[in-house]
Amino acid sequence: MKRSTGIRAKAFVAGLLALAAQLSFADSAPAAADTIYLNARIYTVNPDQPWAEAVAIRDGRFVHVGDRAGAETYRGPATTVVDLQGNMVMPGINDAHVHAQRGGVKSLYECNFPFSSTPEQIARRVAECVAENPDLLWIRGGQWDSGFFDTYDMESPRAFLDAVSGDKAVLLNDDSNHNGWVNSRALALAGIDRDTPDPSDGTIVRDPVTGEPNGLLLEGAEQRVSDQLPEWSQAELQAGAREALRIANSFGITGLKEAYSEPHAMAAFQALEAADALTAHLALGIQTPYGHRTGPLDYAAIDEQRDQYASDGLHTAFVKVFMDGVPTASRTAAMLAPYTSEHDHSEPNRGMLHLDPELLTRDVIELDKRGYTVKIHTAGDRSVRVALDAIAAAREANGHSGLRHELAHAGYIDPEDVPRFAQLDAVADLSPYLWHPSPIIDSVVAAVGSPRGEQYFPVRSLLEAKAPILAGSDWPAAVETIDPWLGIEALVTRQDPRGNFPGSFWPEQAISLGDALQIMTLGGARAMRLEQTTGSIEVGKSADMIVLDRDLFAIEPQEISQVRVLRTLFAGNTVYITSSAEE
Numbered sequence: 001m002k003r004s005t006g007i008r009a010k011a012f013v014a015g016l017l018a019l020a021a022q023l024s025f026a027d028s029a030p031a032a033a034d035t036i037y038l039n040a041r042i043y044t045v046n047p048d049q050p051w052a053e054a055v056a057i058r059d060g061r062f063v064h065v066g067d068r069a070g071a072e073t074y075r076g077p078a079t080t081v082v083d084l085q086g087n088m089v090m091p092g093i094n095d096a097h098v099h100a101q102r103g104g105v106k107s108l109y110e111c112n113f114p115f116s117s118t119p120e121q122i123a124r125r126v127a128e129c130v131a132e133n134p135d136l137l138w139i140r141g142g143q144w145d146s147g148f149f150d151t152y153d154m155e156s157p158r159a160f161l162d163a164v165s166g167d168k169a170v171l172l173n174d175d176s177n178h179n180g181w182v183n184s185r186a187l188a189l190a191g192i193d194r195d196t197p198d199p200s201d202g203t204i205v206r207d208p209v210t211g212e213p214n215g216l217l218l219e220g221a222e223q224r225v226s227d228q229l230p231e232w233s234q235a236e237l238q239a240g241a242r243e244a245l246r247i248a249n250s251f252g253i254t255g256l257k258e259a260y261s262e263p264h265a266m267a268a269f270q271a272l273e274a275a276d277a278l279t280a281h282l283a284l285g286i287q288t289p290y291g292h293r294t295g296p297l298d299y300a301a302i303d304e305q306r307d308q309y310a311s312d313g314l315h316t317a318f319v320k321v322f323m324d325g326v327p328t329a330s331r332t333a334a335m336l337a338p339y340t341s342e343h344d345h346s347e348p349n350r351g352m353l354h355l356d357p358e359l360l361t362r363d364v365i366e367l368d369k370r371g372y373t374v375k376i377h378t379a380g381d382r383s384v385r386v387a388l389d390a391i392a393a394a395r396e397a398n399g400h401s402g403l404r405h406e407l408a409h410a411g412y413i414d415p416e417d418v419p420r421f422a423q424l425d426a427v428a429d430l431s432p433y434l435w436h437p438s439p440i441i442d443s444v445v446a447a448v449g450s451p452r453g454e455q456y457f458p459v460r461s462l463l464e465a466k467a468p469i470l471a472g473s474d475w476p477a478a479v480e481t482i483d484p485w486l487g488i489e490a491l492v493t494r495q496d497p498r499g500n501f502p503g504s505f506w507p508e509q510a511i512s513l514g515d516a517l518q519i520m521t522l523g524g525a526r527a528m529r530l531e532q533t534t535g536s537i538e539v540g541k542s543a544d545m546i547v548l549d550r551d552l553f554a555i556e557p558q559e560i561s562q563v564r565v566l567r568t569l570f571a572g573n574t575v576y577i578t579s580s581a582e583e
């Protein structure tokens, strides 16, 4: 009897416990997810939980990252469940130095041809563009590679274009976007003839016999023609921005930081946001004048532009300042040691700073105080040093504002300056998409000289010194595509990802795949000041992730650039999917 009472009492207690468990389960049962992705190999870029197999997403954010059983607890009657069949998943990529809208406009409306095009291919393409655009006066496009006119002997580049361009004016840019190839009509519209002197910052290349401009315009001389081009309409700019987002998403990009953006370009992004068509996080840098400047920036005008275009989806507290040019054959980046001389008798040339160091310091202190992240174009080791000094002065004047200012294209860094990036929390803004064996790199090494020329892009030294790093494509300025997989492969191999140019470039500076992925995801998110929002797959963050056709950690590094994105999610929505991945 006693015994049976005991059993009944035990059963009663067990029942109570079960009920209590049920109640508490009902209490804490998670609200159903919108979507669950299962059966994936998820590389999170979160060091506390590097790998997961499932995620649950609600209202555009991750609510679960971990195992399948945990994800299943978020399954409700309306939840979509997607089986990713073991594919690799990682966070969306952030391209933190790009001119995406410009790239979109260029791909839609310009006369484009591959960098590797021959004269015959270019002639055919220009003739096509002329035929397709009867109403246009100007045909603009590109790009021919830096060595094009060394490879192909052309008596008159101008006459070559005249033969295929009818009554149109033609401007074709090179792969650096600093130099132009034009026809007679373009020269006439820009008012350039045999009597026009070279501008102080450029060269009108001339026929050695007749002295007539031969159609090649270098640096500032090209500017005289590009100034003649009509402005893009607001409709074209919006279409370009849309096209840029479409292309970016197809490569797995969910964050773009426009190095600089003019007001009419920001307006185009604003219109897209109003149409609910932003499919990436966007940081837009405010443009400041290029070239030599003697007075401080107009800070009130910068504030006005920031405030006019800032919104939930557009982050505008960024400014771009130019300190120098490029270390290619034009020798315009500011270097600590002289370039190789072009002629035996020429004076030692260290390039040129656009701004007096005191002026830069004044701008950086003030912009830091006003809450801007400043991206400083510093392509030479001397401009790098001057920019680090300016950031040091801002830290001195304002304390650490929390703003990580950036040194763009900082390929040449004196070894003494490498530790200063971490000390000052300054970011090295690198272009691995471009910095591998190629004609541009040959031209850089030839101008800077050996062995200094080869000591370019010390990414491993920077990582070991704990420097913050971001990477950007700079598309379409100097690369043909925004494709980030080329940049990732180049970071890991230091070789030409396309395999066209042999050898490896300073291979000691190669880094691991894990470090490269961290730079391309979280490094970019930090540069956009969105590291709390995106850049890794973590509960609470925006559901920005991509599904790949192969496991990056299981393939040869030389195969990375062949990776294809099967699906891109931005804030939980599928913004790109290949037809083969459609459920």
Ligand SMILES: [Zn+2]
Pocket: 097, 098, 099, 259, 474, 477
């Ligand atoms: Zn750029």
